[in-house]
Amino acid sequence: MKIAPTIRAKLEQFLQQEGLTLSQFGQITGMNRGIISSIVTGNKSMSINQLDRITEAMGLPEGHFYDLFIENYIIDHPPNMRRIEPFLYRCAELEKLDAIRRVVGAIMDNLLYSPKLFEIAEGLLAQGRLEAALILYEGVAEAEKYQHSERLAICQYRIFKIQIGNDQEKNFQSALQFEPFVKRLDAIDQLDALIDLANVYRSLRKWERAKEVAKDLRTLAKAQYSLEYSQKRGERKPQRPLFFYIAFSKSLIGGVYYEQGKYELALQIAYESCDLDWVKETDEEALRWKSLFQEWSEANICLTKLMAGDTEVLPLYIDLISTNREELLPGLWNIMIVANRYKLNVDSILSQFEWEISNIHDQEGRQTNDKQNINDQLVGFLSELADYYLTDGQYKKGISYLLDCMRISTIINNEHSILRCVRMFERCRQFVTDEAKVEYRNLVEMG
Template identity: 60%
Template sequence: MKVTPTIRAELEQYLQQEDLNLSQFGQITGMNRGIISSIVTGNKSMSINQLDRITEAMGLPEGHFYDLFIENYIIDHPPNMRRIEPFLFRCAELDKLDAIRRVVGAIMDNLLYSPKLFEIAETLLAQGRNAAALLLYEGVAEAEKYQHSERLAICQYRIFTIQIGDDQSQNLSAATIFEVFVERLDEIDQLDALKDLANVYRSLRKWDKVDEMASKMRGKAEIQYSFIHNEKRKDGTKEKKTRGPLFGYIAYADLLCASVCEAQGDHQRALEYTHAYANLDWVKETDDATQHWISLFKSWAEGNAYVYKLLSGDVSVLNDYVQYIIASSDKVNNEMVTKLLNVMFAANRYQLDVRHILKRFENEIDSFVQQPSSDMYTYQVVPEQTTRFKYELAKYYLNRGNYSYGFRYLLDVLSKSLANNKESFFIRCIRLFEQFKQFADVRTFIKYESLVSVGQRERLFYY
């Protein structure tokens, strides 16, 4: 039978080895002799703070005894949340994820501990310790998977938002799993969840799902907006707030539907949706924040109206659209890449010379980066648009014989498509390279062959 070592035995051995008595060691740790004695004799369990002091006094790295702590004081013991809670926070601080996983596995057979673990997860998420919070949310979700509770739905929402990243295949899986839980959230959280799902599906170009999420979001937002402005409602209850203004979810649904129509080539219908979110005279609020959002929607509508005309073949609006970009460049910087992408779409579709436009926005193009954000649009749609913009740049430069720039952008997109598991984009890059490969120098061709080889191993591409 295997005997589990104990922290107490390790401590006793250390005291003998260093020839220290309890009083001397107590002075080193800053704890009195009685506490040290109780720990050594086994008459008293220890807190995580005491364990950290003992570990430091023994000259060992932080968290050295955490696995033993789990063995000695958590596994096969009645769960004591007064001991477990600070231990979980300390493990999160030290990024001891395996330790967190073991604790969750040891105590989650009992649903009584779900509320407390959920509360700890929420605190960790607020602290930005997403990896640690994810383990707790997953533990609670697994324990409550047959409960059909709102807490289960919130856990799934948190898991979804934490898991969304650069891997498009993983993003699709996360969205698909979470989508079935949306209806279990309360009415307000459903709006934010649907908006987040729509933006993820938009980055994946799953236009049928974007349309579905937008339709659901509009319907629910209209009900809530009518509800809060019902004159008969005088119960005085405090409203739960959405992340953005409530009317904005209705307007944003129209914006999403316009993007769906544009992707499907129906520019006339896209314009109809655009006119809908440009006209917000029905909004009842009049405060400054509301006016700010109305102004934003009108600005987006103005720009998108130019886009839909431009992409439908009316190239006469190009200069007006560029002036619009210049005028609005200081308002929403994360929209710049999308605006310039529209220019490149038109340039490649209608063989337009846009060198002067690229020169005008040279600094902005050089500064395009993919920055994480709590907002699903900025986190998913903007990076996806950045990749598309670079692909369109590659296509533009290659078609105009500027091969050094063209291949530079193309290999960058090919590399990112490989890293982010964007199979369709990876294949598009290969087709474009093959079209112009006779103009590639040796170094470019070697890098291309290397990326394609990796893509074959990752099963993103087959010859």
């Protein structure tokens, strides 16, 4: 059986090779001779700070001995969180994720360590070290999967938030994994979690799922609103004014009806959403949100009429989106849908927004829409724009927007958009340049 080397043996060998005394090496590391002697003789374990100093003094790269540190001081030893915690933070700093996985795997057989690992994960999350935090959250969640604890639900929420990215299929799987845990969260945490979940389903065009989540949000938000203005006020406050969650749930439900083509129901909710006289909050933040919801409701009323065929409201809708940069991308997408649906010539509108369209990729996140919804809006707009120009016989412009749309759709794994692009391309293949055909083939192979 091969005996694993030790850091102590490596250090002792180094001292002999370099002809250094303990005192001399101590001066190099900034540690006194007694500490070095205790480490070399094995009478004292070392901290991660001491290990880093020793590693640097030996001229080795940062983290060189971390695997040995795990072998020597963590595996097959009673877990010492005073040693493990700084080690995990240091591993996260150096992005040594495999080392973090080894530590978690070594100590998570005992549920007693879950609270501390969860605390460390929260600390890493606060530092923006998402990949490292994810490993700890997953470790705690796996250890507590039969506990039905609130901590398990929070872990699943954190995992869900960290995993949401560009790949829409992965986003869907992450949402499905998290959804059973959302109601185990504290009521205040649930409010924002339900919004996050609904936004993912909305970006995936899973309208029925988005509607069910929105209904849960409405029920919970109304209950919390009643408690807030009764004698049972809670100490914890949500991230946004409490009325926001009621108003936003209505907006989500109305949005689902709109996307499903149920314009009468969508219009009814849009009119209801304009009435915010019931809102009790009067602080500056609440008034800001109240004003925004009223603006959005007016825009939704106009848009719903437009989609139902009332094209006379188009100038009013253009005015509404022109004054709100955050609504410009979805607004332009909606205009192109209407143009293609009702065979309208909107060249003058496209000229009006020529600069904005040329910089459409620079869209930033908005207050109620996450990156996934922006990606969804972007590929939607580009596909409608491509369709508009191709139908008009402007093949060079149309193909350019189509390939742009297909590239982004491939990156985010939006199968619906990719298939639409393929159908449009094949429809006008005879008018496509050889160069564009090569780019198209490359995108198809990439997908």
